[in-house]
Amino acid sequence: MAATPRSAQSAGAATPAQNAPAELQLQMRGIVIENVTKSYLDARNITVQALSTIDLEIASGEFVCLIGKSGCGKTTLLNIIAGFVTPSTGRVLVDGERVTRPGQGKGMVFQQFALFPWLTAIGNIDFALKQRNLDKATRQTLAAELIGLIGLKGFEEKYPYQLSGGMQQRVAIARALAIDPKVLLMDEPLGALDELTRDTLQAEILRIWAAHRKTIVFVTHSVTEAVRLADRIVVMSAGPGRISQIIPISIPRPRLRTNAEVVALEEMVQAALG
Amino acid sequence: MAQTIGINMSIRFPPFVQRLFFLAAAAALILALWSAMVAIRFVPENLLPGPAAVMQAGWQEAVSGRLLVSTEISMLRLCSGFAIGAAIGVVLGILMGLAPVVRMALAPIVELLRTIPPLAWIPLAIIWFGIGEASKLFLIALTAFIPIVIATDRGVKQIDPVLMRAARSLDVPSHRMMTGVVLKAAMPDIATGLRLGWTLSFAILVGAEMIAADAGIGHMLMRAMNVGRFDIVILGILFLGVLSIATDAILTFLIARFLLHWHMGSDKEVQ
Ligand SMILES: Nc1ncnc2c1ncn2[C@@H]1O[C@H](COP(=O)(O)OP(=O)(O)O)[C@@H](O)[C@H]1O
Ligand SMILES: [Mg+2]
Numbered sequence: 001m002a003a004t005p006r007s008a009q010s011a012g013a014a015t016p017a018q019n020a021p022a023e024l025q026l027q028m029r030g031i032v033i034e035n036v037t038k039s040y041l042d043a044r045n046i047t048v049q050a051l052s053t054i055d056l057e058i059a060s061g062e063f064v065c066l067i068g069k070s071g072c073g074k075t076t077l078l079n080i081i082a083g084f085v086t087p088s089t090g091r092v093l094v095d096g097e098r099v100t101r102p103g104q105g106k107g108m109v110f111q112q113f114a115l116f117p118w119l120t121a122i123g124n125i126d127f128a129l130k131q132r133n134l135d136k137a138t139r140q141t142l143a144a145e146l147i148g149l150i151g152l153k154g155f156e157e158k159y160p161y162q163l164s165g166g167m168q169q170r171v172a173i174a175r176a177l178a179i180d181p182k183v184l185l186m187d188e189p190l191g192a193l194d195e196l197t198r199d200t201l202q203a204e205i206l207r208i209w210a211a212h213r214k215t216i217v218f219v220t221h222s223v224t225e226a227v228r229l230a231d232r233i234v235v236m237s238a239g240p241g242r243i244s245q246i247i248p249i250s251i252p253r254p255r256l257r258t259n260a261e262v263v264a265l266e267e268m269v270q271a272a273l274g
Numbered sequence: 275m276a277q278t279i280g281i282n283m284s285i286r287f288p289p290f291v292q293r294l295f296f297l298a299a300a301a302a303l304i305l306a307l308w309s310a311m312v313a314i315r316f317v318p319e320n321l322l323p324g325p326a327a328v329m330q331a332g333w334q335e336a337v338s339g340r341l342l343v344s345t346e347i348s349m350l351r352l353c354s355g356f357a358i359g360a361a362i363g364v365v366l367g368i369l370m371g372l373a374p375v376v377r378m379a380l381a382p383i384v385e386l387l388r389t390i391p392p393l394a395w396i397p398l399a400i401i402w403f404g405i406g407e408a409s410k411l412f413l414i415a416l417t418a419f420i421p422i423v424i425a426t427d428r429g430v431k432q433i434d435p436v437l438m439r440a441a442r443s444l445d446v447p448s449h450r451m452m453t454g455v456v457l458k459a460a461m462p463d464i465a466t467g468l469r470l471g472w473t474l475s476f477a478i479l480v481g482a483e484m485i486a487a488d489a490g491i492g493h494m495l496m497r498a499m500n501v502g503r504f505d506i507v508i509l510g511i512l513f514l515g516v517l518s519i520a521t522d523a524i525l526t527f528l529i530a531r532f533l534l535h536w537h538m539g540s541d542k543e544v545q
Contacts, residue, residue, distance in 0.1 A: 084439060103445035114440035118458045118536040127454070131445045161538045172440075179444055 028096040029060035030215055031081060031183060035090035038076050038241075049240040050076045054090070056234065056243065061213040065220055065230035069273065073241025074219045075187055081217060082106050082185050095182050107181030107214070111188040113168040115160040121171045122147060122156040128178035146174040149208060166197035173208065183215040190225065202228055206253060223269045227262060228255050235272045245272045323505040328512070331505035340494070345517070348490040351407065352479050352521075355414025356472060362415070363422030363471070364464060368456055370423070371430020384423055392417040392478045396485055405486045410479070417478040418471035425467025429460030462537060465529045472525050476518055491517075 038051040051073045058064050066074045079085040081092050083102040092099040094106060102108075115124050125146050129139045147156055150170035160168050169189060176184055189205075190198040202225060209216055220226050226233045230249055237244040247269060249255075255262045287295070305325060311317070312324040323331075335341040370377040395413055403409035433456065441455045457464075483492025491510060498506035 082443065084442075102439065102442040106443060108440060108443035110436050110440065112434070112436050114434070114436045116437070116440075116455070116458070118461070128444045130450075131447075159536050161536075175440075175444070 028093070029182075030062065030095070031056075031058040031217070032093040033057070033077075033081065033090070034092070036077070036080060036087045036092065037089045038073070038080065038085065039088045051080075051087075052240040052242045054241075054243060056246075058215060058217065060095070060215055063209055063216045063218065063229060063231045065218045065226035065233050066236060067220055067223065067226045067233055067269065067273065068236030068241075069238060070221065072236045072238035074236055076241065077236075078185055078187050078217060078219050081183075082108055105179065105182040107176030107179055107184045109169070109172050109176050109184065109186040109189045111191045113160070113165070113172045113192075115168055115172055115175070117160050120157050120159055121152060121163065121167075124160075124171055124175050125178050128175045131179060142178065146178055149177075149211070150174045150204070164197070165193050166201055169193065169201060170204065173205070177208070177212065177214070181214060183217065186216065186218045188219050188221070190220075190222075198225070203254075205229065223266050223273070224257070227266050227269060228253075233269055235269065237274065247272065320502075321504055323508060327505045328508045331503070332509045332513075335506065335509065341513070344489065344491045344494045345513075348479060348483065348492070349521075351410045351483075351490065352414060352475055355411045355479075356418045356475050358411065359415035359418030359475070360422050360468060360471060363419045363467070364426050364457075367423040367426020367464075367467075368430055368452065368460070370427040371433075371460065372456065377427070380423075381427075384420065384427075387416075388420050388424065392474065393481050396482060399482070400486050405488065409486055410482050413478050413482045414475045418475045421470040421474060422464070422467040425463045425470070426460060429463025429467075430456060432463065433459040461533055465534055468529065469522070469525060472522065473518075476521070480514060 033054055033056040036051060036054040037049070039047045039049045042048050054077060066077065068074050076085060080087050081094070081099065083099045083104070083106060094104070097104065099106070116127060119127055122143050125143045126139055129142055134142070147153055150173060152167060152170055152174075155163065155167060160171070163171065173184075173189075190201055193201065205216075205218075206229060218226075218229060220229075227249065233247040233249065234243055235245040235247065236242065247265075249265065251259070251261050251265065257263060257266075309325060312319065312322055316322065332341070366376075366380060370380050392413065395416060399409040399413050403412055437459055438455070441451060446455065479490075480492040480495075483490040484496045487493045491514060495507055495510035495514075498504070498510065
C-alpha cells in the first residue's frame with residue numbers, strides 16, 4: 001500500500017497514524033511523512049517552493065533510497081525528517097512520535113563525514129555513547145563492538161585527519177549507530193568517496209543494515225547505488241520538489257550487475273529520472 | 275624508480291634547527307656590531323657599555339637575586355592578567371559567535387577598543403586603580419582580551435554548520451555542546467588569539483611597569499636609567515628579548531601539546 005504516493009487531499013487518505021488513538025500511535029514504528037510541504041524565502045525575499053505535498057510511509061527496518069536530480073529537494077526532505085528543517089505544512093512521525101527537533105534517536109550521516117576532528121575514532125564513538133547514561137565499562141564494550149562492526153580494529157586511536165575518507169565515513173556510521181537510533185538518515189554519504197571505496201562501503205552498509213535492521217533513508221543521485229541498496233527507490237523530481245515515482249525492488253541481494261534484472265531495473269530508474 | 279637511482283645530496287635540517295641557526299647568526303652579528311661600536315667609541319663608553327660590562331652586570335643582578343625577584347613579579351602579573359583577559363575573551367567570544375544579539379551589543383565596543391593603542395590606557399588605569407597590582411592587571415587583561423575575543427568570535431562563526439548538526443543529531447546537552455563542541459571546534463582560531471594576546475600583553479606589561487610600578491623588569495630598567503646604570507638598561511633590554519622568545523615558545527608548546535594536539539599542523543609523526 002505504501003508503494004504509491006498517496007494524495008492527502010483525496011477522501012479516505014488519512015493515514016493510520018492520524019486515525020489511531022494516542023497509545024497506538026506510540027507503538028507505530030517506522031517513518032510517516034504526512035502532507036509535508038516546504039517553502040523557503042530566497043535572498044530577494046521571494047518565496048521558493050522547495051517541496052510540494054509529500055506523503056510517504058517508510059516501514060520499520062526498511063531501506064529506502066531517495067533519488068533525484070540536484071535541487072529537487074532530497075536534502076530538504078531528509079532534513080525535515082531529521083528535524084533540522086521545519087516543514088511549512090504537514091508533519092513527520094518517527095515511531096509514532098512527531099518530529100520537532102534533531103536528536104531523539106535520529107542518527108545522521110553526512111556527505112562531509114562531520115567527525116569531531118579533536119576526537120579519535122573511538123573518541124567520536126564514545127562521544128555519542130555518552131548521551132545514553134551508560135556506565136564506563138558498558139560504553140567501552142559497545143565502542144569496541146562498533147569498531148569491530150565497521151572493521152577499524154587497530155585504528156581506534158587515530159584522529160580523523162589520519163584516516164582515509166572511507167575510514168572516516170565508517171567511523172561516522174558507527175557514531176550514528178552508537179546512539180542506538182530508531183532511524184538512520186544519510187545524505188549522499190558516499191558522494192565524496194572514490195569509486196572503489198564507494199563500492200566497498202555500499203557492501204558494508206548493507207551488512208550493517210542486515211545486522212541491525214535500522215530503518216534507513218539514504219539520499220543518492222547514483223542509480224547504480226540506489227538499485228544495489230534499496231528495498232524501495234523513491235524518485236523525486238524538481239519544480240517544485242515532489243515524489244514522481246516509487247519503485248519497489250524484490251531482487252534478492254547481492255544485486256550484481258551481471259544480473260539482467262538488475263540492469264533492466266537500472267534502466268527503468270534512469271528513465272524515471274528523465 | 276627514479277627515486278632509487280637518484281640520490282638526494284642536500285642535507286635538510288628540521289625547521290626548528292634552521293630557525294635556531296639563523297637566530298644564533300643574528301645574535302652573533304648584533305654582538306659584533308655592538309663590540310665594534312664600543313671599540314670605535316661611537317658614543318662615550320659610559321653611555322654604551324660593552325658586552326663584557328653588561329655580562330658582568332647581569333652576573334651581579336643574578337647573584338644578588340634582584341633579577342629573579344623582578345622576573346617573578348613581572349611574570350606573575352603577566353600570567354594573572356593574561357588569564358583574566360583570556361577567560362573573559364573566550365567566554366564573550368563564544369557568546370558573540372553563537373548569539374547574534376550578543377554580537378550586535380558587543381561588536382561595536384570591541385571594534386572601538388581595538389583601535390585604541392593599549393598604552394593610552396595607562397593614565398586612566400593609574401587614576402582608577404593606583405600604581406598597585408590592580409592597574410597592571412587591568413591593562414594586561416584588557417590588552418589580552420581584545421585579540422582573544424575577536425579570534426574566538428571569528429572561530430565560532432567559522433565552525434562548520436555540518437559539525438553542529440552532527441552534534442545536535444546526537445542529543446548533546448547544551449553544556450557539552452559548549453565545552454565539548456563549540457570550544458574545541460573554535461580552538462585553532464582561539465589559539466591564534468592567545469598567542470597574539472600574549473605578545474601584546476608582554477609589551478604592555480613592560481610599558482606599564484616603566485611608567486607606573488615600583489617593581490618588575492620594566493621598573494628595573496627605568497630605575498637603572500635614572501641612576502645612570504646603562505649596563506643594567508642594556509641587560510634589561512636583552513633579558514626582555516630572551517624572556518619574550520622563551521615564553522612565546524612555551525605558550526606555543528603548551529597550545530600544540532594540550533589544545534591542538536589533534537590538529538593536522540601539529541602532527542610531528544611522519545606516517
Ligand atoms: N536554506 C535555503 N534557503 C533557500 N532555498 C533553499 C534552501 N535550502 C534549499 N533551498 C532550495 O530548495 C531546493 C531544494 O534544495 P535541496 O533540498 O538542497 O535539493 P537536493 O538535495 O535534491 O539537491 C533548491 O532549489 C534549493 O535552492
Ligand atoms: Mg542535497
